[in-house]
Amino acid sequence: MVEWLGAPLEEPIFDELAIIGVGLIGSSLARAVRKRHGARRIVLSDHSSETLARAEALKLGDLATKDVAKAVEAADCVVLCAPVGATEKIGRAMRSALKPDAIVTDVGSVKGAVIATLAQLLPSYAHLVPAHPVAGTEQSGPDAGFAGLFVNRWCILTPPSGADEGAIQKVRALWEAVGSNVEVMSAEHHDLVLAITSHVPHLIAYNIVGTAADLEEVTQSEVIKFSAGGFRDFTRIAASDPTMWRDVFLHNKDAVLEMLGRFNEDLTALQRMIRREDSDGLFALFTRTRAIRLGIVAQGQETAAPDFGRPRADGNGQS
Amino acid sequence: MVEWLGAPLEEPIFDELAIIGVGLIGSSLARAVRKRHGARRIVLSDHSSETLARAEALKLGDLATKDVAKAVEAADCVVLCAPVGATEKIGRAMRSALKPDAIVTDVGSVKGAVIATLAQLLPSYAHLVPAHPVAGTEQSGPDAGFAGLFVNRWCILTPPSGADEGAIQKVRALWEAVGSNVEVMSAEHHDLVLAITSHVPHLIAYNIVGTAADLEEVTQSEVIKFSAGGFRDFTRIAASDPTMWRDVFLHNKDAVLEMLGRFNEDLTALQRMIRREDSDGLFALFTRTRAIRLGIVAQGQETAAPDFGRPRADGNGQS
Numbered sequence: 001m002v003e004w005l006g007a008p009l010e011e012p013i014f015d016e017l018a019i020i021g022v023g024l025i026g027s028s029l030a031r032a033v034r035k036r037h038g039a040r041r042i043v044l045s046d047h048s049s050e051t052l053a054r055a056e057a058l059k060l061g062d063l064a065t066k067d068v069a070k071a072v073e074a075a076d077c078v079v080l081c082a083p084v085g086a087t088e089k090i091g092r093a094m095r096s097a098l099k100p101d102a103i104v105t106d107v108g109s110v111k112g113a114v115i116a117t118l119a120q121l122l123p124s125y126a127h128l129v130p131a132h133p134v135a136g137t138e139q140s141g142p143d144a145g146f147a148g149l150f151v152n153r154w155c156i157l158t159p160p161s162g163a164d165e166g167a168i169q170k171v172r173a174l175w176e177a178v179g180s181n182v183e184v185m186s187a188e189h190h191d192l193v194l195a196i197t198s199h200v201p202h203l204i205a206y207n208i209v210g211t212a213a214d215l216e217e218v219t220q221s222e223v224i225k226f227s228a229g230g231f232r233d234f235t236r237i238a239a240s241d242p243t244m245w246r247d248v249f250l251h252n253k254d255a256v257l258e259m260l261g262r263f264n265e266d267l268t269a270l271q272r273m274i275r276r277e278d279s280d281g282l283f284a285l286f287t288r289t290r291a292i293r294l295g296i297v298a299q300g301q302e303t304a305a306p307d308f309g310r311p312r313a314d315g316n317g318q319s
Numbered sequence: 320m321v322e323w324l325g326a327p328l329e330e331p332i333f334d335e336l337a338i339i340g341v342g343l344i345g346s347s348l349a350r351a352v353r354k355r356h357g358a359r360r361i362v363l364s365d366h367s368s369e370t371l372a373r374a375e376a377l378k379l380g381d382l383a384t385k386d387v388a389k390a391v392e393a394a395d396c397v398v399l400c401a402p403v404g405a406t407e408k409i410g411r412a413m414r415s416a417l418k419p420d421a422i423v424t425d426v427g428s429v430k431g432a433v434i435a436t437l438a439q440l441l442p443s444y445a446h447l448v449p450a451h452p453v454a455g456t457e458q459s460g461p462d463a464g465f466a467g468l469f470v471n472r473w474c475i476l477t478p479p480s481g482a483d484e485g486a487i488q489k490v491r492a493l494w495e496a497v498g499s500n501v502e503v504m505s506a507e508h509h510d511l512v513l514a515i516t517s518h519v520p521h522l523i524a525y526n527i528v529g530t531a532a533d534l535e536e537v538t539q540s541e542v543i544k545f546s547a548g549g550f551r552d553f554t555r556i557a558a559s560d561p562t563m564w565r566d567v568f569l570h571n572k573d574a575v576l577e578m579l580g581r582f583n584e585d586l587t588a589l590q591r592m593i594r595r596e597d598s599d600g601l602f603a604l605f606t607r608t609r610a611i612r613l614g615i616v617a618q619g620q621e622t623a624a625p626d627f628g629r630p631r632a633d634g635n636g637q638s
Contacts, residue, residue, distance in 0.1 A: 134544075134545045134548050136547075136548075153547055154544050154547070183544070189536075192537060193537050193541050193542075193545055196527075196530070196531050196534060196542065196550070197531070197537075197545045197546055197548050198545070198548025198549045198550065199549075200527065201549035201550050202549050203586075203589065204523055204586065207582065207585050207589050208519065209608040209611055210589075210607065210608055211578075211581050211585045212515050212516070212611070213607065213610075213611055214585075215515060215581070217508075218511060218512050218515055218516075220611065220614070221614075222512050222516075223515065223516055224615050226453045226512055227615050228472055229453050229455075229516050229517025229520075230516070230556055231516040232615055233552050233556060234520055235612040236552070236612065237549055237552060238608040238609070238612065239608070239609050239612040240605075242602050242605035242606045243602070245605050246598060246601040246605060249601055250593070250598060250601070253593055253596070257594060260590055260593075262530050262534070263527055263530045264583075264586070266526050266529055266533075267522075267523065267526050267583070270525070270526050270529075271579055274568050274569070274575060274576060274579075275572070277569055279565060282564075282565040282568055282569070283561050283562070285525060285529055286525055286557075286559075286561035286564050286565060287561045288529065288532065289525050289529055289554070289557040290561070291532075292528055292532055292539065292542065292543065292554050292557075293528075293554040293555065293558040295543040296543050296546050296551055299543055299544065
């Protein structure tokens with residue numbers, strides 16, 4: 001694991017790093033930064049006493065405090081790792097405690113709304129460099145995190161125009177230290193890209209699981225038993241953290257509705273093909289979609305090994 | 320693997336088993352039946368010379384022939400493992416070659432249409448017992464198969480009314496021998512259950528991958544790079560065999576359109592919640608869908624281990 005991340009840095013990127021919100025992402029970041037020696041000191045904060053107690057028990061940082069102002073007061077860099085809906089509250093709690101030239105970044109799945117909120121809250125002597133590591137699992141909380149989560153995953157930075165170049169480089173260095181590839185784009189473009197690669201997929205997964213749960217003709221027990229036919233994968237996605245995802249849809253409303261509109265148009269056309277028994281049209285679509293899959297496997301964003309719902313390490317492979 | 324399936328049967332279920340279609344399912348069945356000694360002889364047939372040559376090279380059966388009539392002439396049991404759309408052609412090719420009391424079964428994902436086709440084609444001295452093993456991966460062909468595919472998966476039998484009880488018991492014994500749990504239901508109910516647990520999930524996966532491929536504002540390269548946010552899982556499903564899935568949608572049209580209608584109603588309601596920023600409604604839906612996931616994991620239809628797009632066996636676990 002440590003080898004995979006790389007040897008500890010000779011010179012840490014930050015003297016003190018504050019992580020606000022110690023869930024799956026915050027706790028994984030704390031573990032990875034610690035292993036790479038990316039900061040001399042890591043301070044953790046969370047609104048939940050229970051989560052904070054787990055973070056302390058797991059020794060994820062040097063100090064753990066519920067007091068956001070205290071957590072950030074000596075930090076060179078503050079990383080907001082809470083659901084996007086908590087941004088304003090955290091921003092207000094930390095604004096007057098920030099050091100001069102403190103860098104403020106985050107991990108939110110939505111960037112336009114985060115920038116709109118923080119840009120007007122933060123003091124002018126702080127540097128805002130929003131980020132989004134495109135990584136995760138369907139699990140939540142400090143126990144679900146692990147140091148390798150960001151390895152070979154993309155992290156998108158969306159610095160507002162005029163952002164401090166030195167601050168951008170330090171946030172880039174932070175994500176590269178934990179194994180990510182970094183790409184820079186505008187917040188607006190980010191929100192559109194993620195709407196189609198992440199937000200709408202989650203929305204339709206939540207939706208079909210809800211549809212299945214409400215059927216009268218098919219029992220919940222049957223849905224569960226026969227889930228290996230494809231449904232299973234949707235339930236995994238639909239098991240993601242409800243608070244995080246509620247906030248994503250509320251804060252990226254326009255892009256999500258736009259992409260959902262296109263999805264619906266295409267689904268209507270597909271529905272029409274089925275009704276009219278357009279055999280060639282169906283075959284053409286089902287063939288075309290294979291190409292994107294090949295690209296994802298080729299770029300290491302997923303293994304090509306087939307998935308059949310069981311761990312791949314139990315000897316249950318090709319035979 | 321062999322241990323996992325269980326020791327070879329003392330008395331084979333069939334003297335000769337014919338498998339027509341040697342793709343993922345047919346080749347997995349051949350491997351599993353061989354390992355359990357479920358038949359004294361296994362005869363294979365496929366319309367593709369290339370597939371048949373691979374089946375011979377892999378030593379999956381005792382005889383491999385393109386001639387369906389020849390393949391079934393001495394079989395006690397014939398298993399159709401071709402796409403559902405090929406049912407009629409295969410039925411016509413084998414009808415006059417079947418032995419008296421031969422059992423004819425299949426593995427199709429659609430049951431009503433298969434019964435409608437075969438019931439009128441087969442001679443009255445053959446016994447039709449349709450089956451559907453709810454198992455698979457996104458891969459295709461004889462090399463993709465493996466003996467453990469059906470272990471702890473459900474196989475649904477849909478015998479027509481008046482089907483021979485002895486024949487039903489033998490088909491049940493076949494699927495139990497390869498590790499499956501067997502359930503019996505009507506073809507009509509099967510087609511409804513699978514429409515929601517398998518067919519519509521595949522349809523919307525194919526659809527969103529198509530939507531993403533057609534965007535002008537977001538490049539294909541971006542879709543691939545940032546697929547770890549959820550999209551990745553849909554591309555896996557949308558990489559399934561195009562011929563098989565075209566046939567499923569054409570042959571289970573009514574149930575698919577019915578379930579798709581409900582999915583659409585629910586999606587419209589969800590879209591409205593986002594537009595109106597119904598925070599509580601979104602949170603309630605996203606919480607409710609977690610329960611079904613827990614049921615699937617509890618019943619062994621999937622592991623609870625988080626999935627983050629890499630094999631779980633490379634040391635990249637919790638740390």
